[in-house]
Amino acid sequence: MDIIQRIEKVSAAMESLxxxxxxxxxxxxxxxxxxxxxxxxxxxxLDKQVAMIAGYLVLSPGMQEDELLNTLLACAxxxxxxxxxxxxxxxxxxxxxxxxxxVGIVADRLVGSEIxxxxxxxxxxxxxxxxxxxTPMYKAIDERLGQDYRNVLAAPLIVxxxxxxxxxAVNKISEDHFTPQDIEAYSSFAQLAAHIIRQRFRESSLxxxxxxxxxxxxxxxxxxxxxxxxxxxxxxxxxxxxxxxxSPELLALCKKLTGAIAAIAL
Numbered sequence: 001m002d003i004i005q006r007i008e009k010v011s012a013a014m015e016s017l018x019x020x021x022x023x024x025x026x027x028x029x030x031x032x033x034x035x036x037x038x039x040x041x042x043x044x045x046l047d048k049q050v051a052m053i054a055g056y057l058v059l060s061p062g063m064q065e066d067e068l069l070n071t072l073l074a075c076a077x078x079x080x081x082x083x084x085x086x087x088x089x090x091x092x093x094x095x096x097x098x099x100x101x102x103v104g105i106v107a108d109r110l111v112g113s114e115i116x117x118x119x120x121x122x123x124x125x126x127x128x129x130x131x132x133x134x135t136p137m138y139k140a141i142d143e144r145l146g147q148d149y150r151n152v153l154a155a156p157l158i159v160x161x162x163x164x165x166x167x168x169a170v171n172k173i174s175e176d177h178f179t180p181q182d183i184e185a186y187s188s189f190a191q192l193a194a195h196i197i198r199q200r201f202r203e204s205s206l207x208x209x210x211x212x213x214x215x216x217x218x219x220x221x222x223x224x225x226x227x228x229x230x231x232x233x234x235x236x237x238x239x240x241x242x243x244x245x246x247s248p249e250l251l252a253l254c255k256k257l258t259g260a261i262a263a264i265a266l
Contacts, residue, residue: 066101066196066200069101069200070103072189072192072196073085073086073087073101073102073103073167073193075189076167076185076186076189076193077103077169079182079185079189080153080169080172080178080182080185080186081173081175081182082153082170082171082173083105084102084169084170084171085103085104085167085168085170086107086168087099087100087102087157087165087167087197088122088126089157089165089197090117090126090163091114094114096114096115096116096117097114097116097122097126097165097166098112099112099114099115100165105147105171106145110145113141113144113145116138119137120136120137121134121136121137121152121154122138122152122154122166122168124154125154125166125168126154126166127163130156131153131186131187132154132155133151133153133154133177133182133183134152135150135151136150149170149171150170150172150176151172151176152170153168153169153170153178153182153186154166154168155167155168155186155187155189155190157190157193158191158194159194159197159198160198164194166190167189167190169186
């Protein structure tokens with residue numbers, strides 16, 4: 001999808017949103033300002049639904065157990081014919097890249113390991129935003145895990161035009177080096193992985209909001225920041241929920257409005 005198509009998509013969504021807002025405003029102006037005494041019962045029912053959603057999100061997996069992300073890693077590893085694949089996320093507090101998910105060789109022991117931003121292939125990919133394929137520079141993980149990494153492929157994860165980590169592969173099977181085709185493929189896998197991680201970050205923010213807590217950045221996303229657009233969306237969701245609590249007769253319109261907002265956010 002090119003930039004013109006994206007602009008047209010947003011324009012169409014904005015037109016739909018504008019129509020939904022007008023309909024909601026008209027319905028609200030006709031509604032009983034007192035809420036016909038139904039605020040308590042409607043709010044009580046909606047609060048139960050919100051509590052159920054919050055509870056469901058609490059059970060959602062971290063990156064290490066994320067089935068979608070691990071499936072992507074397995075696919076990426078297979079496509080480039082590697083022995084292992086992993087995701088690192090930059091930890092703002094430690095100033096290090098931390099392995100948050102992995103498949104293949106020593107995957108269970110790799111998660112949680114840290115790698116420097118300087119003097120490592122993952123660090124170079126993170127800093128330059130370029131896909132890197134070469135022999136390892138940083139050997140401390142090899143020594144700690146007792147695993148020999150012959151070659152490394154690392155692609156940057158870009159979210160909102162900011163590098164947040166890397167997608168890596170190790171040990172090209174039956175060959176000495178990763179190929180230009182591997183580099184091209186991994187660039188595409190990195191784009192998809194970044195999108196998944198961004199959505200998980202959004203879910204984490206929504207979970208906190210639904211639980212009535214201040215929205216803070218969890219440890220596993222410590223290199224990411226809540227973007228103004230995401231803050232605005234959370235505020236819109238909160239306001240739409242408030243309308244539903246006080247005016248249950250507007251719930252159907254709120255649902256349509258949420259759909260229009262989602263179309264712009266995607």
